[in-house]
Structure formats: C-alpha cells, structure tokens
Amino acid sequence: MNTSSARLPLLILGGALLLALGPLVLPPFYVRVGQLMLYSAGLGVAWAILGGFAGYGSFGHAAFIGVGAFTAGLVENQFPTLAPALLLLLGLAAGAGACAVISALVAYPILRLRGTFFAIAMLGVCHVCAEVNNNVDFFQGSMGINFAPIAPASMDPAVFFYWLYLAASTIVLLIAWAIWRSRFGAGLLSIREDEDTARMLGVPTERYKRQAFVISAVLTGLLGVIYAHALGYITTDSVYRDDTNLSLIVFSLLGGMGTLFGPVIGAFLLVFVTQVILGRLLDFHLFATGLLLVLLVLMAPGGVIGLVRGWRLRRRSEMVPAE
Amino acid sequence: MNLVVQTLVDGLVLGGIYALAAVGFSLIFGVLHVINLSHGILVLIGAYLALVCSQAVGVDPLLTMPIVMAVLFVAGYAYQRLLIQRAVDRSPFGSMLLTFGVALMLQNIMIWVFSPDMKNITPSYAFASFRIAGVTFDAVRVSALAASLVLLSCLALLLKFSPLGRVIRATAQQTLAAQLCGVNVRHVYALTFAVSAAFAGAAGIVIGIILPFSPADESLWTLNAFVVVVLGGVGSPAGALLGGLLLGVVNTLTAQYVGPSFPNVTMFLLLVLLLLVRPNGLLGNAFSASR
Numbered sequence: 001m002n003t004s005s006a007r008l009p010l011l012i013l014g015g016a017l018l019l020a021l022g023p024l025v026l027p028p029f030y031v032r033v034g035q036l037m038l039y040s041a042g043l044g045v046a047w048a049i050l051g052g053f054a055g056y057g058s059f060g061h062a063a064f065i066g067v068g069a070f071t072a073g074l075v076e077n078q079f080p081t082l083a084p085a086l087l088l089l090l091g092l093a094a095g096a097g098a099c100a101v102i103s104a105l106v107a108y109p110i111l112r113l114r115g116t117f118f119a120i121a122m123l124g125v126c127h128v129c130a131e132v133n134n135n136v137d138f139f140q141g142s143m144g145i146n147f148a149p150i151a152p153a154s155m156d157p158a159v160f161f162y163w164l165y166l167a168a169s170t171i172v173l174l175i176a177w178a179i180w181r182s183r184f185g186a187g188l189l190s191i192r193e194d195e196d197t198a199r200m201l202g203v204p205t206e207r208y209k210r211q212a213f214v215i216s217a218v219l220t221g222l223l224g225v226i227y228a229h230a231l232g233y234i235t236t237d238s239v240y241r242d243d244t245n246l247s248l249i250v251f252s253l254l255g256g257m258g259t260l261f262g263p264v265i266g267a268f269l270l271v272f273v274t275q276v277i278l279g280r281l282l283d284f285h286l287f288a289t290g291l292l293l294v295l296l297v298l299m300a301p302g303g304v305i306g307l308v309r310g311w312r313l314r315r316r317s318e319m320v321p322a323e
Numbered sequence: 324m325n326l327v328v329q330t331l332v333d334g335l336v337l338g339g340i341y342a343l344a345a346v347g348f349s350l351i352f353g354v355l356h357v358i359n360l361s362h363g364i365l366v367l368i369g370a371y372l373a374l375v376c377s378q379a380v381g382v383d384p385l386l387t388m389p390i391v392m393a394v395l396f397v398a399g400y401a402y403q404r405l406l407i408q409r410a411v412d413r414s415p416f417g418s419m420l421l422t423f424g425v426a427l428m429l430q431n432i433m434i435w436v437f438s439p440d441m442k443n444i445t446p447s448y449a450f451a452s453f454r455i456a457g458v459t460f461d462a463v464r465v466s467a468l469a470a471s472l473v474l475l476s477c478l479a480l481l482l483k484f485s486p487l488g489r490v491i492r493a494t495a496q497q498t499l500a501a502q503l504c505g506v507n508v509r510h511v512y513a514l515t516f517a518v519s520a521a522f523a524g525a526a527g528i529v530i531g532i533i534l535p536f537s538p539a540d541e542s543l544w545t546l547n548a549f550v551v552v553v554l555g556g557v558g559s560p561a562g563a564l565l566g567g568l569l570l571g572v573v574n575t576l577t578a579q580y581v582g583p584s585f586p587n588v589t590m591f592l593l594l595v596l597l598l599l600v601r602p603n604g605l606l607g608n609a610f611s612a613s614r
Contacts, residue, residue: 057416109595116358116419120549124591127546135584242542246423253416286431293424297410297417 008177008260016170023159035162037271039227042169043244044251044263045176046219050212051249052258053185055192056111059245060122061220063129066239067102068095068221069228070133073145084150091225099221100214102129107210114195123245130240141236147229161230168226172219173264179215180260188212192258254296256305265304328458330579331572336464338571339564340533343471344526344544345551346478346563347519353558354495354515355403355411357418361426362548363541365520368429369395369527370536371437374444384444384532385470391528392521399520403513411512426541433538443535444528467529474525478518479560491515495558550594 019038023031043061051057072091076082079090106125113121133141151160179185187208190198199205228234247270252258255266270292278288300307348362369391376387406425410417452461482488493501494511502508530536530544547570555566570590577589 117553119419120358120546121594123546124550124594128588128591131584131588135582249416249420253420257416283435284431286427286434290424290427290429290431293420293427294406297421297424298406301417 009174012170012173012177016166019166020163023156023162028158031158031162033271033275035158035165035230036275037268038162038165038169039223039230040247040251040267040271041264042165042172042223043220043248044255044267045169045172045260046216046223047248048252048258048260048263049176049179049188049219050216052252052262053179053188053192054209054212055258056114056209056213057119057249057252058122058216059119059249060124060126061216061248062240062242062244063122063126064099064103064217064220065224065227065244066126066129066133066236068099068224069234069239070139070141070145071095071098071221072225073147073228073234074139076147077145080148084148084152087148088150088225088229091229092222095221095225096218099217103214103217104210107213111206111209111213123242126240126242126245130236133240134236144233144235145228146233147231149232150229157230161226164226165223165230168223172223173260175215175219177260179212184208184211189258250293250296252303254303256303259303259305262303262305269304325458326579330575332458332460333464334572334575335568336468336571337575338568339468339471340526340529340567341547341551341570342555342560342564342567343474343522343529345548345555345567346475346560347522347526348545348548349552349555349557349559349563350491350515350519350522352552354491355407355512357407357411357422358549359407359519360419360423360545361429361541362422362519362523363544363546364426364429364433365395365399365523366527366530366544367433367536367538367541368398369524370444370531371433371442371527372524373528373531374442377444383446384528385446385466388470388525388528391524395524396517396521400513400517402520403516404509407516408509408512426545430538430541437538439538441535441537442531444531446532461533463533467533470529471526474522475560475564478522481518482560487514491518550590553594554597 019034022034026034043065047058047061072095075094076087076091079087082090110118110121110125130141133139135141149157151157179188187198187203187205190201190203191205191209195205224239228239231238250270251263251266253266254270255262255264273292274285274289278285281288296303302310344366347365348359351357351359351362372391372394373384373387376382376390377384380387402425406421407418410421446463452459454460482492490501490506490511491514493504494506494508494515498508501511551563551566551570553566554569555564556562573589573593574586577586581589
C-alpha cells in the first residue's frame with residue numbers, strides 16, 4: 001500500500017504528460033470535449049476532498065465557482081493595462097481569497113449539519129450567493145462581466161485553455177493525494193466513517209472539517225476563475241449552475257465515492273457520454289441524465305472503482321478455492 | 324397600516340399552501356429518512372392532472388381532488404416499492420440521487436407532453452373578491468387556504484387516530500421495535516409514501532388555482548418543502564403548518580419591504596439563523612434524522 005501510494009504522484013504526472021499531447025493529435029471538437037473533461041475532473045476532485053473523504057457531500061459547490069469567477073472579473077477589470085499572465089495570476093489570487101473568506105465564514109453554521117441537511121443547506125448557500133450576485137448592481141451579475149483574452153496571440157485559445165485546465169486539475173489531484181496520505185486525510189476518513197467516535201478518540205473533527213471545506217472551496221474557486229476566462233464573458237446564470245452542483249456528486253458516485261481517482265474517472269465518463277454520445281439529442285438530455293442516475297444508484301452503488309474491486313475480489317476467491 | 328395587514332394576510336394564505344405542499348415531504352423524511360427530491364414533481368403532477376381533468380369534464384378544479392389523490396396514491400405506492408425501497412438502506416446519497424434522477428426524467432416527460440410554457444387553472448370564481456375591514460380577500464386564495472387547512476387537519480387526524488396512523492408513527496419512532504411487533508415495515512413505508520404523494524397532488528391542485536406553473540418549477544417546490552420542514556420540524560402536520568406559515572409571511576414581507584427579488588435570500592438567512600439558535604426546528608426534532 002505504502003510503496004504503491006508513494007509512486008502515485010509519478011503516475012499522475014505521467015498521465016498528465018500523456019494527456020498534454022492530446023491537442024496535437026485530436027480534432028478541434030475533441031479538444032473542447034477534453035477541456036470540459038479536465039475542468040470537470042478538477043472540480044470533481046476538489047469536491048471529493050470534502051464530499052468523498054470527509055463524507056460531507058455538498059450540493060452547492062457552484063457557489064464557489066461563481067464567487068471565484070466574479071471576484072476575479074471585478075478585480076481584473078480594475079487593472080486593464082496588466083500583462084495577460086499577471087492578470088490571470090491576479091484573478092486567481094483574488095478568486096481564491098474571496099472563496100477562502102466566504103467558505104470560512106459559512107463553515108461555522110453549515111458544518112453543524114450532517115448528511116442530506118448539509119447537502120441541501122449548501123444548495124441554499126449557492127442560491128443566496130447567486131441572487132445577491134444577480135441583484136446587487138456592484139457585482140454586475142445580471143449585466144455580465146467581460147474578461148480580457150489571456151491566451152498568447154500565436155496560440156489557439158482552445159489548446160491554451162486545455163493545457164491550463166490540465167495543469168490546474170493535475171495540481172488539484174496532487175493536493176488531494178497529499179491530503180489523502182496525511183494524518184489530516186486519515187482524520188477526514190475517520191469523520192466519514194463515524195464522526196462521533198472519531199471525536200471521542202481525539203480527532204479534532206471540527207477543525208478538520210473546516211479546513212477541508214476551505215481547501216475544497218478554494219480549489220473549486222481557482223478552477224472557476226479559469227473557466228470564466230475560457231468563456232470570456234459570464235453572467236450569474238453561466239457560473240452558478242444547478243447542473244454543476246449535481247454533476248459534482250455524480251462524478252464521485254459514477255467513479256467511486258471516497259476514492260482518489262473516482263471523480264476523475266467519473267468526470268471523463270460522464271462528459272464523454274453527455275457531450276459525445278448524447279450531444280445531438282438535446283430534447284432527450286434531462287431524461288437520459290435522470291435514467292443514468294437511477295440506473296447508477298440501483299446497479300452500481302460503488303461506481304466504476306467499486307465494480308472493478310468487486311470483480312477482482314471475486315476472481316481472487318475463485319483462484320484460491322476454499323478447502 | 325392597511326398595507327401591513329394586507330401583506331400579513333397574503334403571507335398567511337401563501338403559507339397555508341406552502342405547508343400543504345411540504346407536509347408529504349416531511350412525512351417521508353420523518354418515517355423513511357429519505358429526502359425525496361422528486362417531491363416537487365409530484366406536486367406538479369397533481370396540478371397538471373387537475374388541469375387535464377377539469378378541462379375534460381368542465382368541473383371546478385377543487386372537485387378533481389379525489390381523482391388526483393387516488394391516482395397519486397397508487398403511483399406513490401408503486402414508486403416506493405419498485406424504486407425507492409431498493410435505495411433506502413444504502414448511502415444517504417443513494418436515495419437522494421435516485422429521486423433526483425426520477426425528477427429529471429419526469430420533468431423531461433412533462434415538457435414533452437405539456438410544453439415548457441407556463442400554465443394555470445382558472446376556476447369560475449377567479450376574479451371574485453371581498454373586503455373585510457379594508458383588507459382584500461380573493462375568493463380563489465381563500466378557498467385555496469381553506470382546502471389546505473382541511474386537508475392538513477385530515478392528515479393530522481389520520482396520523483393520530485387511525486390504525487394506519489398508529490403503525491406509521493410506530494415505524495417512525497422505532498423501526499426495529501415496530502417490526503418485532505409484527506408491522507410489515509416495507510408495506511408501511513410504501514403506504515407512507517403513497518399518502519405523501521396524494522397530499523403532494525392535492526397541494527398541486529391548490530397551487531394550480533392561485534399561481535401559474537411550469538415543469539421547471541419542480542425544484543422550487545422541493546426546496547420550499549425542505550425549508551418548511553427545517554423551520555417547523557420533521558414528521559408532523561403541525562410542524563409543517565407552522566413552518567409553512569412562517570415561510571409565507573417572511574416571503575411576502577420581504578417582497579413588500581425589501582425587494583421582489585430577495586425572498587430566497589431572506590429565506591435562507593432565516594434558515595441558517597434558526598439552525599444556529601434552535602437546531603431542532605421550532606417543533607419536533609428536525610435533526611435526529613440526519614445523525
């Protein structure tokens with residue numbers, strides 16, 4: 001376990017390098033699909049730091065995409081003369097800062113709730129952020145915000161953002177891996193398994209939960225900032241999206257809840273299915289997504305990783321016959 | 324002064340309807356510990372059924388209530404037995420996602436059948452109103468409120484005095500003990516769901532009379548039900564009524580005095596505040612189910 005998990009970052013970096021070759025061989029449509037896959041995978045992993053590891057599944061993480069994106073936009077527009085790279089860095093810093101502050105404030109009341117109560121209360125947080133953003137003129141939510149183009153002139157923006165998403169998502173995955181194998185990560189897992197017992201045994205559950213919440217929110221916000229730049233123009237409706245809220249849960253569920261690579265597998269699969277296979281059937285979209293959810297819950301509650309593990313266990317028990 | 328009273332009256336009327344729309348959600352949550360995200364869809368199915376029935380036969384929409392409730396009772400029983408029961412004892416996400424998936428599918432079907440446009444049911448007395456001491460009462464809203472209160476009282480009596488109600492309460496308190504006393508828990512779960520679905524359908528009719536509705540509204544009604552339940556407390560019609568009235572009054576007061584686009588903000592701020600001060604809901608024990 002230890003040796004193989006110590007090799008994981010090499011595996012992650014190798015996989016990222018392989019994926020980086022994507023835009024050189026793929027047609028433009030698939031570069032766009034790849035963008036969405038990488039963005040979704042990053043979001044899924046960021047969500048899973050709280051939802052998968054600690055078992056606090058949030059139904060409102062799009063709030064942090066929105067907060068990050070709008071803060072970045074408002075701050076960046078104050079400095080129209082900066083170089084593109086600096087502008088992006090400034091936006092990332094501002095977005096991350098706003099997400100950190102808001103999530104730290106929200107964490108106190110919200111983390112007193114558990115299970116489904118927490119999930120729906122987060123949906124409430126998301127709706128409140130969206131409405132305030134939309135109705136207070138200062139935030140320009142209903143008018144929308146423009147982002148200066150940051151891709152170098154010599155480069156196709158689609159390819160540029162593909163690489164940017166890839167880099168960001170790889171970093172998120174590495175952070176998740178570092179948390180996963182740390183004492184902090186073990187504490188989060190113990191909260192998921194039995195919070196009251198964990199607290200009794202001396203795990204600082206309240207502090208761990210808050211930290212996981214803030215880390216998850218900040219990483220989500222960072223991806224949101226990149227997303228806003230890729231869109232170029234955002235309104236409230238384009239970042240605070242309920243289908244994002246849902247997808248984040250589905251990624252983990254589809255890949256394997258509480259695993260490191262589950263959300264990545266889930267995001268790749270779901271984006272492929274909805275964009276490539278169902279891309280032409282817009283009238284059918286809600287129905288197909290709903291059907292997928294129902295089948296998933298009924299047939300494969302452990303996700304893809306759960307299926308593979310069950311299959312391996314069965315094979316092993318066949319190879320060693322009981323005497 | 325008149326404006327304040329008028330706003331309060333409007334809020335109470337709206338609140339009665341919120342309470343009716345939430346009571347089924349509360350019952351399912353209290354007994355099955357399932358967050359039914361397809362609750363809003365059940366409400367809308369009631370509204371559309373009433374629309375179809377009252378147009379086909381030409382009767383008052385409130386008179387279609389027995390048919391709508393019967394249809395949803397049967398559908399709710401089947402839905403629980405065939406789908407939800409399989410996810411009840413899995414992770415808390417399981418049943419939530421299952422019901423969400425069903426909600427998406429049904430919403431898509433509704434869009435195919437009824438189009439995504441706003442619809443409303445207009446009874447013959449749609450524009451009648453009367454005044455008492457300077458406060459206006461719409462006939463429609465008053466009859467909607469009366470229907471809500473009657474139905475909520477019926478449910479309360481059913482739970483309190485009938486054998487079915489006793490079995491449902493026993494299952495909610497101690498599932499294992501109820502099982503040991505010979506209660507068929509799966510059957511009770513399904514019956515609870517059926518009753519909830521029937522009341523959701525009835526709420527749909529009442530909503531259809533006073534407000535326009537479209538397939539996209541389902542998440543709104545699910546969310547409202549959740550807020551009402553958290554405010555009032557889980558599993559009792561009285562809690563739902565209290566939570567509903569509170570929500571209705573807060574909504575109209577905010578829309579009147581803060582701004583028409585802010586009811587959701589105040590609603591959730593109130594929710595968070597209440598969770599800090601009184602995490603069990605105003606009546607009953609909202610959070611035992613979440614531990």
